[in-house]
Amino acid sequence: MVLAVKAKDLRVGYMDEEENILWAVKGVSFEVRQGEVFCLVGESGCGKSTIGNTIIGILPPYAVTEGELYVFNKPVVVGNLRDYTGIRGRVVSYVPQNPGTSLNPYQTIGTQLYYVLNSVYGWDKKKSLEVAKKYLSLVELDPESVIDYYPHELSGGMQQRAAIAIALSTGAKILVADEPTSALDAHLRLQLIKLLMKLRETESLTLILITHDLVSTGKICDTVAVVYSGKIVEKCSGSNVIIEPLHPYTQMLADAVPLLGIKRPLKSIPGEPPKPGEEIAGCVFAPRCPLAFEKCVEPPPSFNVYNGEVACWRYANIAGR
Amino acid sequence: MPDGNVIVLLKDVVAGYQTTGRGWRSLFKHVNVVLRGVNLRVYDGERVAIIGESGSGKTTLLKVVLGLLKPVKGSVEVLGKDIYKLPWRERVNVLKQVGYVPQDPYKALNPKLRVRTILSEPLESAKAKPEEVEGRVREVAKMVQLSDKILDKYPGELSGGMMQRVLIARSIIHDPEILILDEPTSALDVSIQAQIIELINNIHKKLELAILTVTHDLGVAQYLSDRAVILYKGGVIEEGYIDDIITRPKHEYTNLLIASYKASI
Incomplete structure (x- = not known):
């Protein structure tokens, strides 16, 4: 199994004028296999685009990194050193969010x-x-x-x-697409999804999709990583994320999507996601979580349950911890 | 069809944009027709959705109703008056009864003005008394659940959902008869989409105004409208109650649109 991308406790932040670092990505670890469709899902400002930009190598000069990132086993980020020679554009390429303006x-x-x-x-x-x-x-x-x-x-x-x-x-083998379907209507969205799936087969591409639409990505992705406040709160297969979302945040995201022909009451997630740089001592979702309990003041580790990984204390007993 | 007064009436509207060809053809102007004979009625207090894919003429239709694009043929009546036959000043008075929420909240607000100024500007330009302005701004802000703190902030300090609330507040500040929404949730996260849908429906109930929503998202249209009009290549191909259209589409294109939506979501 060849790993296309591997991140190990990756932290990415932006330095402001007073040299304070606002951490947008707060320690994420994930692996993307070659030929896989990997999806980063989350709300605006959760850090998913920053993770995408780190993989492509288009972080601004005032960005600060920690941890490690490998692209086809080549270390591109080690601590605050970043070297994308031979990777940026050649191996990893980028499809911007709004082609009309790019x-x-x-x-x-x-x-x-x-x-x-x-x-x-x-x-x-x-x-x-x-x-x-x-x-x-x-x-x-x-x-x-x-x-x-x-x-x-x-x-x-x-x-x-x-x-x-x-x-x-450029002959890239990894394609990072930032919200590729958000500006398109249903008919075009379906065509584009079909095209990306075809390219994955014919060009043996590894696709990394960044989106806020949980349900539609659940259908096309092999692995979905749900990002919240710079951390991966859940990682599971694409089909599981719709049928059996584990983390309360993923469940609430799935409930917020309108489904055609089923007029269920739409639920929104109360409150707003934390701003980049805002530090939360315990579980990052606890301030908005309806299921939060006393244990949530501590940061939860990632539990391996039901063929997925979830960072929620509710699964501590199931995981046997 | 619902009873009541017709708020917006479009009769055989043909509209488009003036263009010139390349080279020597640039000497001649012609109209690139986008809307091809559109008929539309919106009744008092009704929620109507205009659904269509990109390039079907949805935004052009809105421009025609908002008095921004004079049709080549046909008539456009808003509140019983043919707006393109009225003198400019009278047209403005009629269009004050039309609230408009543009598509992208990130681009539609002046970044250099505080929210309070953004909301009070339309009232001041209509020469409202200063003591009334503050009261009305607070009243509308309360209606869209914007706190007093938010009123003193700049748009750049707000989230997408908050900006959309500010835009909705600005559109209803004149207490309009009809509210026109251009893709009200397309720029927002799924997690706050439901809040905005709920807010729009609450405003509809409270102010009893007509709502005309333009969207490509059938799922959102389902929650924001009672009746839907399907646009395809500048023409209306199907019209009816939204639930009927979704469960029993009559036109082949509507069928395809619904199938694509279900397959991609």
Whole structure:
């Protein structure tokens, strides 16, 4: 089993002007196998995008890291040292959240692909455009016409596909997609999910999806890691996360999603997630948890129960601790 | 169809955007038609959802109703008045009765103004008395569950859910007859979606206003509307009660939309 990504007690923070560190990721450990679809789920501000940015290697200079991160066994983060040589862009690539704003509006899709291929492989325009057409047809776009289109001439779904083509054109083996479906409607979302699944098979890609939509990811992911306040509170298989969510936070997230044709009362999670840098002494979810009890003032370890890992004291007895 | 006064009436509306071609064609202007003969009625106190995929003309339809885009053909009546035939000043007075919540709360609020100023600005521009302004701001803030502390903050200090509450408060500050919501939950986390849906439904009950929601999310439409209109390529292809549409869709496209939604969620 080849591990595509391995994080060991990874902490990522941002330094402010007074040199205080606001920790956005507070010690996460996970492993992503090659060819796996791994999903990071959580609310805005929980640190999931920071974890994604750390894997890709696009943390800002004022970011501070601790712990270790390996990409295909190459240490990219060791303590506060970060070295992504040969990894960033080449092995790990990135599909941004909103392709409408991340594609250059002044350049055609072909030119944008040319710049990527030229900088990675040093190819001239003619060869780059030939290869670009291959990648555009891979994402089911018409290469002959789309190559000359400007981003505004494409629909949202087509822009997203063009962004995926640009990301894949470097020959990357790990694709990190930040909220790839949030800007799309149901029909396009389904098409994109099918495309990503197809690429995973044909290009043997490892997919890391970052999203806030628990139910839809549960259907496509092999492993789901639920992130809350910079910590992974639950890690389990995609199917289990919908059928049998373990952590109270995961259960509440699942209850908040409207299901078509079933008009159940929607439940929201009371309160707001802690702000980045806010330190909570015990369980990070305890202030919002309806099931919190006296033990929750201590930080819970990760318990291995029901083929998953959950950081909640309610499972201490089941795990035999 | 429900009884009551018609608040919004669109008759055979054809609308689009003026464009020019490339090269010598740029000498000629033509209209890129988006809405192709749309008929729509929204009754007093009713909740209607306009559902469609990206590019179906949902936002263009809203622009037409909000008086921002003059249709090429057809008439647009808001509160019984054809808004595009009214002089500008009268049109503004009619449109004061229309509350609007834009799509993205992160972009729709002026980052340099405090929440209190954001809420009082529409009243001040309507020349309300200063002593009335503060009272009305507090009243509306209470209705959308914004505390006094929040009123003194800047939008950048608020969460997405709070910003959406501020936008809803601003839209109802004039006590409108109809509230128009453009994708009210698409920019929000699932965990706070339910709070905003509940808030909108509470406002509907309390103020007895009509609500017109534009969304691509059928699941959200189910909670925010009684009646739905399905838009496809600028035309209305199906109209009816939301529960009927979801359980027994008549049009092939609606069927596909529902199947895609169920498969992806």
